[in-house]
Amino acid sequence: MAWTRTHGAKFAPEKYQLMHFTRRPKKFNMQATVQIPKFQAGPVPVMRILGIHLDPKLKWGPHVRLTAAKAASHMASVTRLTRSTWGATFAQARQIYAAVIRPAMSYGCPVWFALGDERANRNRLIYPLQTVLKHEASVEPLDLHLERLAVSYSAKTENSEGDRTVEAARKAVETRAQHRFKTKGTALARQDKGKAAIGKEIEAVWTARWEEYQQQARTQVSHERHLAVAVRTPWTRGLRTKERLTKVKSTVATLLRMEHIGLNDYLFRRRVPGYAKPDCDYGCPRQTPKHIVLFCTMHTTRRSSILAEAKMSDYIELLSTEAGLRAVTKWFLQWDILTQLSLAKLVYGEKPGRRGRRPGAYVDEDDSDC
Ligand SMILES: [Zn+2]
Known part of the structure; x- marks a missing residue:
């Protein structure tokens, strides 16, 4: 304090925080x-330094919990956004997730993510998007994304410790892919090094997860x-099929x-509210994408040219x-089919009726004459 007086410096002890660090409290x-x-x-039990929350044992539970809570509230906003327009802003939702939410969740992960320690990382983070969404959105599952970030960070710190960490992590991911999901070992990956190998292994785990989800x-x-x-x-890698379509067609x-349409x-x-029945306004029992694409009498005339263009009818x-x-997306966009359907609803719309699922109302297209 004497030094500050002679050097014109000023401390603010009222802003200080105190924490003892030990694994044996x-x-x-x-x-x-x-x-x-x-x-x-x-x-204090938790202290925030440069955006990372520390606890006395230098374990990352508090940080991950606080971050997850923040991310969940972000996600709620995105969900409201996409719901209010019934999925029309799906592409934007994905963008928001990748640009805003994920960076917030993964902030500082080279510090707190336990690289190669699957048991420590599993179940720690709330990952609010559904598996299907992740797949369709081609957004890497969060834990795999964190692994990738942590590995590339370790790889950047050019020393033998970094190399060992990368190799250990690569092995851990590989073992997981083999044991937990019963996938075949990738001989190719073993010849590669660092990031490329991790990329391949992550792909394998991601694919296996998708298959597991399908089974469920x-x-x-x-x-x-x-x-x-x-x-x-x-599973098709990154859904290349969709990537070659224009953005709106891909949506x-x-x-x-x-x-989800x-x-x-x-x-x-x-x-x-306002959708009391699942049927089509043309008297078909369920208005589903399949119904519109293959069966609905409303579209009989234009459908044949679409099927001819695609050279398939399955x-x-x-x-x-x-x-x-x-072909199908071109048809939907060219004739503005989604808008037509909502306009028809406006014009011929019914008053909101009894809500909820009616037993026995679930009739599949394959069983109907429609
Ligand atoms: Zn119909």
Whole structure:
């Protein structure tokens, strides 16, 4: 304090925080304090330094919990945004996630992410997006993303410790891919080094997770055909099919593949006010993407030219190949089909009726004459 007076410097002890660091808190007096004029507070349980929350054991639970809470509130905003427009802003939602939410969640991860320690990392972070969304959005699952960031950080710190960490992490991911998901070892990856190898292993784990999710989804429905096309088709890397489409076509393709779309069947099942029935206004039992693409009498005349252009008529093929998606999305956009349907609703709309699912109302297209 004497030094500050002679050097014109100023401290602000009232802003100080005190924390004792130890892994054995019982061995020490954790309530001990220090004598500094104007500093009265005792030790704190969590301290924020440069955006990272520290605790006395230098474990990252508090940081991850606080970050997850923040991320969850961000996510709630994005969800409200996409819901209010029924998925129309899906592409933007993905962008917001990748540009805002994920960076906030992964901030400082080279410090707190336990690289290669799967048990420590698992279940720690709230990852609010559904597996399907991650897949369709081509957004890397968060833990894999963190692994990638941490590895590339370690790789940058050019020393032998960094090399060892990268190699250990690569091995850990590889082992996981082999044991937990029963995938085959990738001989190629073993020859590669560092980031490239990690990229391949992450891809393998991600794919295996997708397959695991598909298996789960299948057990929840009585028949495969009740699943959205996105869930029924195999993993394709980054969905290259969609990447070659224009942005707007790719959005329409995603909506159709996930069946998250402003059609009566979806809106009814999601209990949107004003959608009392899942049927089509043309008397067909369920207005689904498949119904519109293949069956609805409203579109009979234009449908044939679309099927001819795509040179296919199988629904799964139409929605999982580039040619099929190109033709179908072009058709939807050219004739503004989604808008037409919502306009028809406006013109012929019914008053909101009884909400909720009616037993027995679930009739699949394959069983109807529509
Ligand atoms: Zn119809």
